Amino acid sequence: MPLSVHIPLAVLLIPYALFLCYFSFYAFFNLYLLLRFGIYNPVAVFVIIIFSAGSIFLLAASSAFLLSYSWSSPMDFSSIINGVKGPLAPLL
């Protein structure tokens, strides 16, 4: 009797979520340092705005990109082997 284990693809999002925690922590601390200890000038304000806006944009874009996948579907390990034999052969 074949053993079938259904692990949803969403498991892959765990390391991504951990990375997002790391990113958020460092981004907020970075902004805090610039706002708390930076010397006031227009360039610094411009950089803070660019960093904040860019971070929000990249987070939104990456979320939109990842949402295009169906994360509830089970992991299909056989697709890796099939991919190596088939369309991914020239890539790998």
Added chain:
Amino acid sequence: MMDLRHIPNQRDQETVKMHLRRFWLAPVGIVFYTTMLYLLPGIAAVAYHARLTTLLAQPLLGPVTAIIICMYILGVWLFGFLEFTDYYLDVWIVTNERIINIEQKGLFTRVASELHLAAIQDATSEVSGPLHTFLDYGNVVVETAAEKIRFVFREVPKPESVKEIILELVEQDKKRHNEELAVDIAEQGGTPQQQAQQSSQTKTGPV
């Protein structure tokens, strides 16, 4: 944010004469490396567009690749700005009373130290290398006599002028302190010589 008109522990009549950061080539380098870290994989993605599309369409490898791409893009963005913060928060403030050296080491270590102009014995400028000479940037080393303290202004623009300004400020500081001392002595009565005599008599007075 810190305002240069109100620096920490500012004394009466203390004014900021200059504040320095590393030469503009440092932030340009950060922008260049960050751009390259985006551009090179971007070019590869365009060149191998068909294969990348196939990979992203795979049931398992597709999501894994998508996550790696997202993490890479966000990681490079964060790296670029952490480097900028490291550059931006390294600053040397020279006032008519002291030199304040603020160094940001990574994200969680910040070292601030100060040196009174009266303690400065010597200032040296160092420009080495063709690029440094052509663009006129380098190090300025400020040294004290007794305590062997060295302040190094790293990769600052126009190091020769910076050194000259510091030495000039040291001279002005010495003159100002001598004048203040003379005024204090005059207010207490007597000439400086008399005061000195009085003070030595007090110290070695009759047993």
